[in-house]
Amino acid sequence: MELETPETPVALVVGVTGMAGLSLAEALKKPTALGGPWKVYGAARRPKPTWFSPSLLDLYIQFNALDPHDTCKNLSIISEHVTHLFWVVLQAHDNEEANIATNSSMLSNVLHVLTSNSTTSRLRHVTLQTGTKHYIGPDLDHAGPSDPPFHENMTRLPYPNFYYVLEDLLASYSPAFTWSVHRSSIIIGASSRSIYNMLLTLATYALICRREGAPFRYPGSRYTWEHFCDASDAGLLAQQQIWAAVSDSAKNQAFNCTNGDVFTWKAFWTVLSEIFGVEPVPPCGDIAEFNWVEEMKEKGGVWDAIVRENGLHETKLEEITCFGASNAVMNFGFQHVSSMNKSREFGFLGYVDTLKSLRKWIERLREMNILPKT
Template identity: 40%
Template sequence: MNWWWSRSINTALQQNVEYCGTHEISYQNVGLVIGITGVVGNSLAETLSSTDTPGGPWKVYGVSRRGKPVCSIAKVRYIQCDVSVSTDVQAKLSTLKDVTHIFWVTSAFDLSTAKCCEINGAMFRSVLNAVIPNAPNVCHICLQTGAMHYMEIQRSIDGKLHVISHDPPFTEDMERLENIHNFYYTLEDVLFDEVSRKPSLTWSIHRPDLIFGFSHHSMLNIVGTLCVYATICKHECIPLIFPGTKEVWDSYSNASDANLVAEHQIWAALGAQGKNKAFNITNGDVFKWKQLWKVLAEQIGVEYVGFDETEKIISLSEMMKDKGTVWEKIVRDNNLVSTTLREVGLWDFADMLLAGGTSRLCSINRSKEYGFIGFRNSINSFIFWIQ
């Protein structure tokens, strides 16, 4: 059975590489994951460390600003490095001479600004400049961007969000939006410049939509954020009300399972069909928030209400302003890993996502046409990452 298909239906063997005494493992490939503590970085760490992963056994370097996380993968070599500081990058990454594949799954996220483009472009360029000249066997770069490639969100003076977008479903052959600041475009330009100077170096671009995954430290961990919201509702004995618009509640949406995104990147990095192309990557189905909200309530064990048309839209950012001590008590009472509410709750991101404003469905036909057969059931994926 195909490895990607097996993982999609949860029959693949997923085990970490084990060392036996002082036996030295002969690695077939060496992955450098920039953003190892993010939702996809975490999935790449686990997937590349599995014994049955194609291209393996893999040696894995994981780079993050915070260093080794509490929930770390035993066989990943964690490197604490601030990729926004070029001297730190040169000192710590130029020594990695055995790297064969670079996985860029990080960003300095903000609404579209020229400064955001400058910062993200400089980080990416700094890493490539440190690694590629010193690692002669580097053969492929995976660049992760996202469905925001096809749209721009602007905040007006009154604080309201306005969306400029292509007409969905989004396809990879759509032209870039004009006269906007989108750091995904900047990252692509840095990538194209780098590979143009080394003909043997291949690349792939991966554009997930809303990512379902796990991370203690990510600006885009929507599953974790909603679990924290639901847990606080349960603790305070109040119902779980949907904090978004009726439009978002009823509309179809895409999700991208973090493990699936990792598998997609490995597929492109190893196979000829996935090289030198950009791909959308979603689970292959659609969901409605009205479906997931009931699942969330059941999983957390909180009273389900859903969307209440009699109430005005809830701002999670406002609602959670004074809940820091509540979260501290929940952590203490349940013997959880010590975290602050600021660390685990991405309220501005959740408010922006659930406020809606436009459909953002993506077509994944190109991935299927070039041979990628991985998929996920979005409801099952949501449950998996909650648990």
């Protein structure tokens, strides 16, 4: 573990094994990290996966944030050290009331431990990652009113959303600590532990098509095939979160975080087809012609065979994919695009080429032995 002084910033990344969490740990540990050098603690509900490098953390903590006693037991040993909390974890349920109860309880339990002793707490800033469900609502199959590009001062939608509740929870602690909210788009990164991993979902779909000699059919609509969408590179998201955590001008602000460009699913599909050597098939009409979600429910055995034959890190198709959520995104009736103007005006100028990002993270998933090397 690195030596700690009273001035050392100490980060606790909750959800460290997900796409955003892994990139945060890597970014914080770089010698060039803003505000550094950092001491980095990482936490997750499950044991550390084999692909996670131990050099990225000074300490890995396994605990159940829904259990206040387990949270206190495992975080009390570091509660007087943590200066920055990076909250990049979520649990998803079938209804928003359950999402609100679960996710607000987890964050409340952690904040309680880190702030319970006001005289010894060092917590200065909390980073909250949310997403564009802030603008379109929690039900992707029945997305609410939208008027892209989405911008941060849009009025909240008039129905429950756990993102709103988490934002209000942080604001209620003012002025004990400052906070920042980061609204990502579709996150492109590398992990087998993220609930919503569209890249891994599409990669497994392509590999299953290749194995079965089936065409790589686009499951979305003609509209999304031809119109614009955006994405958030996990590394860029980490950079923005660290920037906001150490920049006075960014305190108590919400920021969109996308790559700064747009893409069409036609272009995205072309790149995936080239990478995995499959035949791309565009949509024929305005509505998807086949039930992709139901079809993929029957492909778990095919993925098991791919894992076994290539000696991959053991995963189950239903645990590493989000076919339902991906299907909803590829059938939106609007362009899924967020404005990055506010972020730029406040001083964060990072950007990423999305199609290059796609290739980079596929290669990273191969290096992590989550996807086959070829």
